[in-house]
Amino acid sequence: MSATTEEPVAVILAGGQGSRLWPISRDRRPKQFQPVVGGRPLLTGTIERLSEIVDPARIHVSTRARFADAARETLGPVPPENLILEEDPAGPATAFALSIATLARRYGNAPALIAPSDHLITEDEAFNQASRDMLTQLDDSPESMVVLGAKPTGFDGSLGYIHTQGEGGPVEVITSFYEKPDPATIDELGDQGSLYWNTACYGVRVAKACDAYRAAMPLVFDTIEQFAADRPDVNGYRGAAIGGHELYPLLAAGMECLVVPRHLGWNDIGTWKRLQHVLVEQGLxxxxxxxxxxxxxxxxxxxxxxxxxxxxxxxxxxxxxxxxxxxxxxxxxxxxxxxxxxxxxxxxxxxxxx
Structure with a gap:
């Protein structure tokens, strides 16, 4: 493990198959490695954005071993040895756990930003400022998880939602998460507080996140930590998987979850419908x-x-x-x-x- 510092680190989750956007998204080269919008691969755009905040040498990319070649072609300034590989698709919670275990091994309890590779951001500066504010919040409350919440522009039942009591301010306490809720649930929750889209962009102290995963599921996380002690960029992880949402183990361990709510140009272009909406918005x-x-x-x-x-x-x-x-x-x-x-x-x- 390298010396613990206060410099931020980052991991980009890039292991999804993107099957809902086939044939733009192919089995060996899913959408995150494709120039879906903007003339550059989505992963490249994510790396460039994060490089404004985090030293590229401290940015890592989590993906499947079968995508390793496609990932290396789009890493730009990120060192190839910063790939974190899985042999089999084991879900976002496993990728999250493998990532935080690897980061903790290398950087101790450094503050980390964890972001999806395949989301479209059209307001880079607003997004970057929100990311900086998430890191600042980790200074103020190092025991907490911080989530970037996008203020909804309409109902979308295929997205995840964050619910708070609606206390207002730059940071709010999350009371619950809802994956793909129906309109009636959204209406009810909206009357009881505030709702935000979950961008799946997280800020956390990596050793604290590891403590939470270790408490919630000690046997599985022990296997993951043993793998992280080796060279994850050489061999892909093939072991016990963690089901469900990536934040559930943190909630089960009692970690406080906060949201930084923002108006920003954010789109999860995981479906044809959303991709078409993005293109129309851009006059394309x-x-x-x-x-x-x-x-x-x-x-x-x-x-x-x-x-x-x-x-x-x-x-x-x-x-x-x-x-x-x-x-x-x-x-x-x-x-x-x-x-x-x-x-x-x-x-x-x-x-x-x-």
């Missing part, structure tokens, strides 16, 4: 070079730089990669059933196209 109708004439309700994505030309078409998703061109009915692409049926067909006949 395509990703990459495209020409559309007499077209309606089209979503076009050139992931390999080839121009896409559409004439007189409507209600389609068109995606190009180096190895294939995909044309999907938009309603089918946004519905889990038809999309999963197509993926199952390709898995049996052309797995290389997944």
């Amino acid at each position: 109708h395509s990703i990459g070079p495209a020409v559309q004439l007499e077209c309606d309700d089209m979503l076009v994505a050139s992931m390999d730089g080839r121009p896409i030309v559409t004439l007189g078409t409507s209600g389609l998703v068109v995606v190009t990669h180096d190895d294939a061109v995909y044309v999907l009915d938009k309603q089918g692409a946004m519905g889990a059933g038809p999309l999963e049926h197509l993926r199952a067909l390709l898995a049996s006949e052309r797995e290389d196209l997944l």
